[in-house]
Amino acid sequence: MNLKIRNSIQKTDATFIDNQFAMALDSVSIDSRSLQNGSQTLFFALTGANTDAHIYIEELIEVGVHNFVVTHIPSACKSQANFYVVKDTLLALQEFAAHYRSLFNFPVIGITGSNGKTIVKEWLNFLLSPDFNVIRSPKSYNSQIGVPLSVIAINEQHNLGIFEAGISVSAEMKNLERIIKPTLGVLTNIGSAHDEGFVSLEEKVKEKISLFQTAETVIYQIDAEIKSFNLSNSKAFTWSFINKNAAVFITKKMIVDFTILSIQYKEKYFEVKIPFQDQASVENAISCLMVLLYFKYDQLTIQNRMQLLFPVEMRLKVKNGINNCSIIDDSYSSDFQSLKIALDFLESQKQSENKTVIVSDIFQSGLTKDELYSKVSDLITSNKISRVIGIGETISEYKHKFDNCTTYLNTAEFIADYENLDFNNESILVKGARSFEFEEIVQLLEEKTHETVLEINLNAISYNLNFFKAKLKPNVKIMVMVKAFGYGNGGFEIAKLLEHHKVDYLGVAFADEGISLKNSGIQLPIMVLNPENTSFSAIIQHQLEPEIYSLKGLRAFLKIAAQKDLDHFPIHIKIDTGMHRLGFEANTIDELIATLKGNKTIQVKSILSHMATSDDVLHLNFANSQIALFEELSSKLSRELNIKPIRHLMNTSGITNFPNAQYDMVRLGIGLYGVSNDSEEQKKLQNVGTLKSIISQIRTIPEGDSVGYGRKFMAKEITKVATIPIGYADGISRGWGNELGYVMIKNKKAKILGSVCMDMLMVETTEIDCKEGDAVIIFGQAPTVNEIAKSLGTIPYEVLTSISQRVKRVFYRD
Template sequence: MYTLVSILPHIHSKRHLLRNAEQLIYDLAYDSRKIRNAPHSLFFALKNVRDGHTFIPDAYHKGVRAFVVSRDDIDTTLYPEANFFWVKDVLKAMQELARYHRRQFRKPIIGITGSNGKTMVKEWLAQLLQEDKKVYQSPKSYNSQLGVALSLWNLSEDYDCAIIEAGISQPDEMDQLEEMIHPDIGIMTNIGVAHAEGFASKTLKITEKLKLFKHTRDVIFPSRYGFGKYLSSETRTFTFGEHDVDDVRVLRIEERKEGNSSIQVIYRKEKVTFTVPFVDKASIENVLICFTTLLFLGYSLNAIIHKLGRLRPLEMRLQLKTGRYNCSIIDDTYSNDLASLQIALDFLHQQQQHKKKTLILSDMDGLNDHLEAKLLSVLRQQNLHRIIMVGKSLHRLQDKLDTLLLSFDSTEELVRNLGNIAFENETILIKGSRRYHLEDVSKLLVAKSHETVLEINLSALEHNLQMYRSMLPPNVKLMVMVKAFSYGSGSYEVANLLQFNKVDYLTVAFADEGVELRQHGIDLPIMVLSPDEQAFESLLSSQLEPEIYSFRIIKALIDFLRIRKQKAFSIHIKIDTGMHRLGFLPDELEELATLLSTAPEIKVKTVFSHLVSSGNRQHDDFTIQQITMFSSSVDKLEAILGYKVVRHIANTSGIVNWPSAYMDMVRLGIGLYGVDMNKKMTLEKVSELKTTITQIKELPAGATVGYDRKGLLHRPSRIATVKIGYADGYSRRFGEGVGEMSINGQRVRTVGSICMDMCMLDVTDVAAQELDEVVVFPDWIEAAARIGTIPYELLVNIAARVKRIYFYG
């Protein structure tokens, strides 16, 4: 808790306007959509993909009265009750404030960095320490320049220690993070290929990451990476590895048939053996980092082994799943603290598919009176239909909240009573710490389905959206294609994210798709690409805007609207400039404009065309011809209509290659979903199709596999049957060794023909066992090329029976 006047010295403002110097500040805000405690929030107008200064009116309208800004052209008379700090760099000001706040925290802070495993080690360490300490951890992957500042702001003396994660992707980023975190103890996980493109060499990458520990006395790491030689001679190291000089010497690691590993180590001449439920090298290394850290912190070997016995794999991603009884389930059951709870609640309120929203919440570790007050404050700010609480210490909140409350002593009690609770047409957030095992509740509420799943990473989709948005001038609108089930990725789940990120338009192929979006709370303008006369009623009732591409359609629509006495109904005119698929030809526009100008029933919202080959430089002349033809055609149309329209012709590849075609709006399609056909963008993979191994057979040379005996084995082989076939959208063209899948990071080929619900893989040369996870398309572009098609076809052909699982973070 700070007052504005107490904050003033710590953000180095050039000037300020304090109308209420004693205003109390609890929260740091940077996104006007996520403001939750407006009267006590300090809003930072960050300049990133979008200029935060443009959202000051929205934040002020929501009740924010304190702003950190960098622009000098703000008319403060528009905000008569607001306080302003003018700074040179808004993000730097937030970091300086976070740095000051961290210095007030007198307990140990553990700083974690490395290429991979940072978040896993952080979560496991917190889980292991929370049995006897109150541990604060930075939420999820909040390890960036902004994320670290926000993480540190939640530090308080309620905690015994803190674990803060730091991540960088290019040189000169770690200095700022080190100044904020200033860790007392350091952990370096490993060095690998993550973000390697940002560094000139591996050495540069190591030295940059190790800057986090330039004022840290003790640093823990695996010795095999050789980090010690890069550290100051004054730094004390505590390592594990296979050498005599390691503090913890690893003698043996053995994989066992039960799917776990036995690890033998020696520490201070005492030899111990323990078992962990992992076999992959990354997880074992992360376990050993945690093991070594606990030894450094003074825990005995027996105590650590006892703790490790309860360690389990973590699903660290917030997941959105289809639930029973027409519900949506948000599963976030691996940790529970105030910071991660608020993130999950923000995601809950992005979901507009149901009006009712329910929170199932477990007890929080170390919940004292101060944290309870904070928890009550968070919950009172939510518009929840009901809260279901699990844990005895939460009972005392029952009389302090107005929301409908149900309370259970344990998860087992909730599970026993789940059938008596009416869940229907609502979005349910399940948020709990690991020891409450609320995943058991999630399993009962999630709809059962085919075991092959398509995982959709919503945070990757959001990243890709911002990548394309960053290329556009502020005045260019953004239309996003969500047709064909959002290229196989879902409908309202994707649309909700796009609506939250304030895109300007959505586009669907058919009216039914638009109607479904409206039924699930999407109120953005929606263009329908292929309307027919049977859909006119749906267009009108659901406020959908049709593409008009022929005289037949427009005349029928005008007649329909005239009967309904409808005026100025929004439409979009398609001009054919060379695709020769749909649209009015340029020599038809004069007749079209005359018709439009005499029909008050309709209003032209936008005029657009489609670039034929904007991603192929061989056809640049034709692209220029299209752009020129389109511009002159719209000029003529506007001249006759007597008003301006929104123009758009640039598709995804047009955004990348043709800034001259941006005009008033652009249309983003396949690029949003992580497929870069021109390989010019740093996009994140959005969709991953996964299945599992049902059975593995040992077969001799000469045996055949599958229908018509097409899979002839030329050697003794191990053949795995997996749960995906052409009924799921895995084309028969992938049969007979054409298709490649990935098991435990290793590629394997198909054997024989693809069946309706299954197919077979040759796993002779890889480590694989029954129930192992299988990635069906390790690379979407490569897989499409193998059967002579494009990634679009693979994505949109994934069957509806394949369960979609959405995760964020």
């Protein structure tokens, strides 16, 4: 692989600055935070609207990285490493991957569509891996960056590739096509995902199928959208439920929890049983079946393998575990590439210095066993894993390659010895191939709570953070508010992610919130916005930074600072510019200056104020008056005290609406969690939290019967009612009941009947085909927290922060 990397980088349009450092390249990286970066890493310093990896090159050199692809060489790094200087590092990465792909000659399946790409890829891997050494995209690595990283993972032992390609705007696919160069194309369902990036459905379809320009064959379902787009008959390998002219004609029937597919292909007629009934899964399974037919698998093999298909979990999930542990659940696949991703995720979300990895035998690496487990051992070492628990015959054979390693031949052996393993105060990655049934291990380790959960999409948080960072002027810092338990979404886990993204400050309301974060290992500076005088000693002890908003509070803090003989301890001065909540008013500024002048126990780290109407254009004049007053008073403070503090005034709405008043730092709050007061901006943010539950019981009541306390709902006809185990004790407003509000079941609205109870609510499901145990969406994409807040006459903040701590938070990354 080393030689191919060197050959490929030389094919990019780069100027090589050779500083005589070693060129033994074995991996490619774009993430400066990864612990896997080292002397054999080629690092691409990607730049974008909201990030520039060049600023991390000096840090990377310190940890041993010697080879970089850059647009410029940072002045402090000249002669410190080898540099390939290019015009565009993303384009260079794509050119590099395209050449690297050209060095291998084996079948490659390219998958695109609106929905189902990752599921089809994973199922094809399952169906074909007994006969091929498969390289595939890890997780849903299907973007302009993900595709090249996936392709670069090919090695000499692979003989089949499966890569997915996703696009969101026109003209993106041409970059991915030249990297993947599929020999076989699979087009999955074309739906509404990313419609906003295209002028029309026609444009989107044309863009999607441009992936297949050089493919020998393309598999797709004949329908009105596809058939007119010039896929030549010689390429097309089609299927249909209704068009008997398709190459494969299929009928289906449902039996219990299965679907029986009757296949008519050429002169053959046979049946295939699959363990799904929903339309999406059936269509995805048929795409896989078509690939098996293309590869000329016999009827018996197709039948035997297709009936073993399984639900695919595409997310890395963070869950609360027993004994103060955190669990990262990645228990459905075990290959080298996805292990690297999971270990990076473990580092970004670790809640303890002690890190344990429970891992099964590693499959489909394309390496010899000795080489594979040597590389796995290097990964474990570079990620500073405290202990390894290996499960499987092969990893047991290579136990000697790992420090502090316990192995078991199978999952049953591990479970039998579980009580002796003492899981306590550690972060645990559970990473196993599906055949090992590691979900049983997750169930053992997971903290037991009820079946209502708030799922937090960490990818969406990262996206929203970068969305707002892109609006900032150069060198403007960002403080992110994680008060009120991260606006109800979970404080520590989000703080850890923000630390991973290297934000400048975290903001909390009260000292105990900050102390909890510090005790959990957060290193970022944390500002306490509403400190009580009685908390000052604890704030100093835990190295928090208080906001000081009154002379009384300042004198109390200075007294303690003197007693503790502090030296330039950071404080933040709050000015009241019109909010009239907290802060020094204009008539107290002179006394404030006199009190601070010459005092070396403290340092005024920042001066801040708070906007009252940054989201309301009707109060523009008032907002501008606040900005003007802040400029006047903060300038006076800085001048009289001869200091250069960080000045910050703008919250989420202000970032967008008052870009000229961003000063030195902004404070991002509700926007991080996917909520905006601006309807156009709201469309560009990603939903972060989805509150889910299940149906506990379904009953049918006759006309005239009532539902719930006080008989607030009376049935006017025979009505099917489902009970959901979530109520006002979980944070659901009672005002959302009595047919005002609704939940989503099977993508249909189910209105809430009667009053919301403490622990339950009831919904109408007369027209919904559902059963007990089915999933229920309380809020998320629909209904949104904005919609709920508007109906209740409140604000999204209240909806989010009302979700009680007894609702389990599950953090995941797609």
